[in-house]
Every structure is written in C-alpha cells, then in structure tokens.
Amino acid sequence: MTRRTIAALGGLSLITSAVLFVATLAVWSTGGTVGVGTIGERGIGGVVLLGAIALAAIGLATTGLVGPRPFDGRTARAGLCILAFGLASLEVSSLIALTLTYDPLEHWPSVVTLLGGMFGLVVGAPVTVLAFLKDGGESRRLALMFLGGLVLVLVGGNVVLNLFMNGAVQGPAQLVYFGWLVALIVGVGAMTLAFAGIGWLAIAAGRRMTAATI
Numbered sequence: 177m178t179r180r181t182i183a184a185l186g187g188l189s190l191i192t193s194a195v196l197f198v199a200t201l202a203v204w205s206t207g208g209t210v211g212v213g214t215i216g217e218r219g220i221g222g223v224v225l226l227g228a229i230a231l232a233a234i235g236l237a238t239t240g241l242v243g244p245r246p247f248d249g250r251t252a253r254a255g256l257c258i259l260a261f262g263l264a265s266l267e268v269s270s271l272i273a274l275t276l277t278y279d280p281l282e283h284w285p286s287v288v289t290l291l292g293g294m295f296g297l298v299v300g301a302p303v304t305v306l307a308f309l310k311d312g313g314e315s316r317r318l319a320l321m322f323l324g325g326l327v328l329v330l331v332g333g334n335v336v337l338n339l340f341m342n343g344a345v346q347g348p349a350q351l352v353y354f355g356w357l358v359a360l361i362v363g364v365g366a367m368t369l370a371f372a373g374i375g376w377l378a379i380a381a382g383r384r385m386t387a388a389t390i
Contacts, residue, residue, distance in 0.1 A: 177209050179242050179244070179297030182238060182242050183238070183239065183242060183243050183244060183379065183381065184325060184378070184379050185238060185376050186234070186235045186236075186237075186239040186242070186243065186378055187239065187374075187375035187376060187377070187379035188233045188235075188237035188374070188379065189218060189231045189232070189233070189236065189238065189375070190236065190239070190286045190372060190374050190375030190378070191375040191376065192231050192234060192237060192262065192373065193227075193228045193231035193232040193371075194228075194230035194233065194368050194369075195228050195254070195372075195374075196224050196225070197225070197228045197368060197371075198287060200221055200223050200224045200225045200228060201222065201364070203219075203220060203221035203340065204221060206344040208220060208221040209221050209222060209285075210222055210224075210225050215255070215307040217327065218377050222270075226259065226267065226271070227265050229266060229267045230267050230329075231280070232260075232263050232371075233260045233261075233263035233264040233267060234254035234377075235258045235261075235374075235375060236257070236259050236260035236263065236374075237256070237257060237261075237264075238258060239256055239258035239374065239375075239378045240252070240253045240255075240256030240257040240259075241253070241257065243256070243338070243378050243381065244378075244381045245381060246280065246308070246311045246313065246314070246315040246377070246381065247248035247378065247381070248379075249307060249308065249376075251303060251310070252304065252307035252308065252311065254303060255300050255301075255303035255304030255305075255306075255307050256300070256304055256309075257300075258296050258299050258300030258303060258304075259296060259297065259300030259304060260296075260300075261292070261296045261300070261302055262292070262294070262295065262296015262297040262299075263292045263293065263297070264288045264292070264293075264296075265292035265293035265296060266289070266290065266293030266297075267293075268289045268296075269286050269289035269290040269293060270286075272285055272286040272289065272365075273286050295376030296313075305319045305322060305323065314338035314373075314377055315377065316376025317368075318364075318370045318373045318374060318377065321366050321367075321373070322367055322370035322371070324363075324364040324366055325362075325364065325365070325366030325367035325368075325369075325370065327363070327365065327366060328359050328360065328362055329360060329363035329364060329367065330362030331356075331359070332357070332359040332363055333358045333360050335352075336353060336356050336357050336360055339352065339356075340353070374379070
C-alpha cells in the first residue's frame with residue numbers, strides 16, 4: 177500500500193467521521209439518545225457517535241504518521257497523533273462503560289481511559305491548531321475556521337443556556353435567544369467543516385505528492 181493510498185484512506189476516515197457526527201446531531205435534535213458513556217446504553221445515536229470517534233482516531237493517526245505536507249512537520253504530527261490517542265482512549269472508555277451495570281466512574285479502567293482521552297484532547301487540539309497557524313496556507317485557514325467556530329460555540333452556548341435556564345425565551349428575549357442559537361449552530365458547523373477539511377487536505381496533498389513524482 178502506497179503512502180498516497182494510506183493518506184487518502186486517512187482523509188476519507190476524517191470526512192466520514194464528520195458526516196457521522198452530523199448524523200449524531202440529527203439524532204440528538206430529534207430526541208434520540210447519543211450518550212456513549214451511559215450504563216448499558218446502546219441507542220442508535222450512541223452507535224453512530226462511537227463510529228465517528230473511531231474513524232476520527234484512525235484518520236488523525238494515519239494523517240499524523242504518514243501525511244504529506246502540510247502534515248509533515250514535527251509539531252503537526254505530534255498534535256494529530258496526540259489527538260488520535262485522546263479519541264482512541266475515549267472510545268475505549270465508552271466501550272468499557274457499555275459493558276457495565278453500575279456507574280463507570282466507579283470502574284478504574286473506564287476512569288483511566290477517560291482521563292487519558294481528556295488529556296489527549298486538551299493537549300492535542302491546541303498543538304495542532306498552533307502548528308496549522310504557523311504553517312500558513314490552507315492549513316491556517318482551517319485553523320482559523322476552527323477557532324472562529326469554537327468562539328461562537330463557547331459564547332453562543334453560554335448565552336443560549338443561560339436564557340433557557342432562566343426561562344427568558346419569550347417576548348423580546350426570544351429574538352436574542354434564537355439569534356445566539358443560530359450563532360451556536362454556525363459555530364458547530366464551522367468546527368465540523370474544519371475537521372472534515374483536514375481529511376480533504378490530506379487527500380489533496382497525497383495527490384500532489386504523487387503528481388510530483390511522475
């Protein structure tokens with residue numbers, strides 16, 4: 177299997193993961209269960225989300241290990257691989273929780289893998305974003321899109337949650353509520369597109385690498 181093929185498979189995994197994440201949001205928005213760490217829960221939303229996490233881990237690890245430019249820098253490779261480790265740990269923790277009949281937080285393997293997953297995300301995400309910002313070009317645009325989406329999610333989510341919890345979703349406050357709700361949705365969309373963009377960029381970079389060797 178050539179490096180181009182491996183890079184393409186990694187990119188395809190990331191794009192498919194983004195699609196499954198959108199499907200998970202659709203299930204959740206219609207009242208379906210999407211929890212992956214609940215005791216014995218095996219709803220369709222949780223299964224789709226587990227698939228999204230698994231494919232994301234595979235795609236990030238593949239891209240981090242063999243991806244061509246702009247993923248060939250040490251910082252970018254480290255960030256992507258740390259992210260892959262974090263997602264893989266969350267996947268394992270969720271799978272362990274599915275086998276339990278009691279609180280997963282009382283089961284040390286589930287807790288250890290959960291903490292490992294959180295560590296991977298907290299460390300890997302900023303390392304990857306900083307590497308993309310430093311590289312410039314298409315990867316920088318993806319990083320800026322992700323950061324912009326993250327700001328909208330953090331601010332919009334906080335405003336929407338506060339208004340909803342205080343019951344301020346009627347009258348004049350209703351416009352504010354729905355305005356920030358739209359901002360929240362746009363933010364989630366931007367972050368998802370940026371993530372899928374990594375996959376597209378990996379596939380495109382693999383093609384350029386092959387063309388350069390002909």
